[in-house]
Amino acid sequence: MEKWPIGVFASIDAGLGVHLPVAHELGVSTIQLHAPHRESRTPEHAERFLQLLKKYGIRLTAVFGGFDGESYADIPTVERTVGLVPRETRAERLQEMQQIADFARQLGCPVVALHLGFVPHDRNGQDYREVVEVTRDLCQYVKRHGQSLHLETGQETAQALVQFIDDVGVNNLFVNFDPANMILYGTGEPIAALKLLGSRVRSVHCKDGKWAKNPGNEWGQEVPLGQGDVNIETYLRTLYEIGFDGPLTIEREIPQERERQREEIAGAVQLLRRLKSEII
Numbered sequence: 001m002e003k004w005p006i007g008v009f010a011s012i013d014a015g016l017g018v019h020l021p022v023a024h025e026l027g028v029s030t031i032q033l034h035a036p037h038r039e040s041r042t043p044e045h046a047e048r049f050l051q052l053l054k055k056y057g058i059r060l061t062a063v064f065g066g067f068d069g070e071s072y073a074d075i076p077t078v079e080r081t082v083g084l085v086p087r088e089t090r091a092e093r094l095q096e097m098q099q100i101a102d103f104a105r106q107l108g109c110p111v112v113a114l115h116l117g118f119v120p121h122d123r124n125g126q127d128y129r130e131v132v133e134v135t136r137d138l139c140q141y142v143k144r145h146g147q148s149l150h151l152e153t154g155q156e157t158a159q160a161l162v163q164f165i166d167d168v169g170v171n172n173l174f175v176n177f178d179p180a181n182m183i184l185y186g187t188g189e190p191i192a193a194l195k196l197l198g199s200r201v202r203s204v205h206c207k208d209g210k211w212a213k214n215p216g217n218e219w220g221q222e223v224p225l226g227q228g229d230v231n232i233e234t235y236l237r238t239l240y241e242i243g244f245d246g247p248l249t250i251e252r253e254i255p256q257e258r259e260r261q262r263e264e265i266a267g268a269v270q271l272l273r274r275l276k277s278e279i280i
Contacts, residue, residue, distance in 0.1 A: 002029070003245040003280055004239075004245060004246070004247070004248050004272075004276050004280060005028075005029045005030045005059075005247045005248070006028050006029065006030070006247070006248050006250070006269055006272050006273065006276070007028050007029065007030030007031050007032065007061065007247040007248065007249040007250065008023050008026060008028045008031055008032075008249060008250045008251075008265055008269075009031070009032050009034060009064075009205070009249060009250065009251040009252075009253075010023050010031040010032065010033055010034065011033070011034045011036075012033065012034075012036045012040050012045065012049055013036055013037055013040045015034040015035075015036075015255065016034050016251075016253045016255050017031075017032075017033070017034045017251075017255075018261065018262065018265065020049075020052045020053070020056060020058065021056075022262055023056070023058060024056040024058065025262075026262070026265055026266055026269055027269065028058070028250075028269065029057065029058060029059060030058065030059045030060075030061050030247040030249065031058055031059075031060055031061070031249070032060075032061055032062040032063070032064060032113070032203070032247075032249050032251075033060060033062070033063045033064065033107075033109075034064050034066065035063065035064050035065045035066040035067075035100055036100075036103065038096075038099075041099060041100065041102075041103040043106060046103060046106040046107050049107065050107060050108070060107055060108070060109045061109070061111060061203065061246070061247050061249070062109065062111040062112070062113050062150060062176070062203055062249075063100060063101075063103065063104035063107065063109050063111070063112050063113070064112075064113045064114060064152075065096070065097045065100045065112060065113070065114035066114070066115075067083075067089070067093050067096060069081055069089060070082045070083070074218070074219065075185065075216070075217065075218070075219065078117075078118065078155065079117070079118040079155075082115050082117045082118075082155075083114060083115045083116045083117025083118075083155075084097070084114075084116055084117060084131065084134050084135065084138070085116065085117030085118055085119060085120075085131055086117065087127075087130070090130075090134055094134055094137065094138060097112070097114065097138055098138070098141050098142075100112060101138075101141065101142045101145070101147060102145075104147065105145045105147065109147075110146060110147050110148065111147065111148055111149075111150055111202075111203060112142055112147055112148075112149055112150070113149065113150035113151070113152060113176045113203065114149075114151070114152065115151075115152050115154065115155065116131070116135065116151050116152075116155070117131075117155060118155045118156075119131055119155070119156055119160065119164055121160070123163070123167065132164070132167050132168050135149075135151075135164075135168050135173070136168050136169070136170060139168065139170040139172050139173050140170065142172065143170070143172045147172070148172040148173070148174055148202070149172060149173050149174070150174050150175060150176040150202060150203050151165075151173070151174075151175055151176065152175075152176045152178055152181065152205075153175060153176070153177050153178050153179075153181050153182060153187075153193065153197075154178055154181025154182060154184065154185045154187060155181075155185055155187065156187060157187050157188045157193070158182075158188055158192070158193035158194075158196040158197050159196065161175065161197065162196065162197065162200070165200060174200055174201070174202040174203075175197050175200045175201045175202065175203075176201075176202070176203040176204065176205065177193075177194055177197060177201045177203075177204045177205070178204070178205040178207055178251070179191075179193075179194065179205070179206075179207065179208075179230045179235050180205070180207035180208050180209035180220075180222060180228065180230055181205075181207070181209075183209040183210065183211055183215075183220045183228070183229055183230065184209045184212075184219055184220040184221075184222060185216070185219075185220075186211070186212060186214075186215025186216030186217070186220065187216065190230055190235065191231070191234055191235065191238055194235070194238050194239070194242065195238060195241075195242065198242050199242065199243065201239075201242065201244055202246065203246055203247070203249070204239065204244065204246065204247075204248065204249060205249055205250075205251040206225055206232070206235075206248050206249060206250045206251070206268060206272060207222065207225065207230075207250070207251045207252070208222070208223050208224065208225045208226060208227060208228030208229075208230045208232065209221060209222045209223060209228045209229065209230065210223055210228045210229050211229055222252075222253065224252070224264040224267060224268065225250065225252070225264070225267070225268035225271055225272075226267075226268070226271050232271065232272075232275065233275055233279075236248075236272075236275050236276070236279055237279055240279055240280065248272050248276070250265050250268045250269065250272070252264050252265050252268065
């Protein structure tokens with residue numbers, strides 16, 4: 001299988017990613033899929049989507065969960081609304097993640113992923129133990145169907161994420177590494193974080209961003225790939241060093257500007273192709 005195939009974040013319905021015809025036009029060979037809405041998670045939709053993947057020669061590598069009520073308006077709002085951490089929505093969202101994993105299985109996809117949310121810092125506290133337990137429950141559910149769960153980086157430091165994965169204590173919990181998110185959330189220098197996470201990284205995003213004036217208290221700024229503070233060449237060289245050979249999945253979250261989104265992703269494809277040819 002090709003090392004570092006270039007991919008893009010995609011959607012079946014209205015969502016953050018591009019649609020499959022656009023992915024095909026961009027010339028990518030893999031996609032990660034943004035969580036389809038409930039009404040799109042049917043066997044009929046799965047079959048139609050599989051036919052499109054076959055038509056375009058595109059491989060699906062991960063299906064991402066997401067939930068109604070989540071908001072990325074600012075860091076405190078993310079902490080309050082995102083993922084499986086908020087207690088008031090946890091049980092319902094666990095059930096929905098299981099349904100998303102079932103849909104991924106219909107698509108033949110062995111990886112489900114999500115933003116877990118801001119994990120509580122006190123490892124001895126009840127809140128932390130509950131988040132460990134719900135994550136373990138989800139991992140055990142997807143394992144029954146041969147799937148793994150990938151947690152996207154951003155809301156935790158790399159050190160905290162390593163500790164959390166160890167505390168969950170299962171063998172199918174890994175990391176989807178997004179270097180820009182480390183910058184946007186202000187949770188750590190991305191290259192150092194990538195080295196620390198090492199072999200736990202099983203999928204990645206190629207996204208760029210600039211540090212906020214007050215990292216961790218206010219958002220950084222997402223920018224086109226190669227125009228931010230990640231240092232994409234160093235990022236790829238570090239991926240090479242840690243032995244990562246999976247897809248390089250471009251994520252550019254400006255669905256409200258579809259033409260600009262397409263143009264900037266096309267530029268990212270060209271950049272990654274050039275760097276890939278120089279590194280491997």
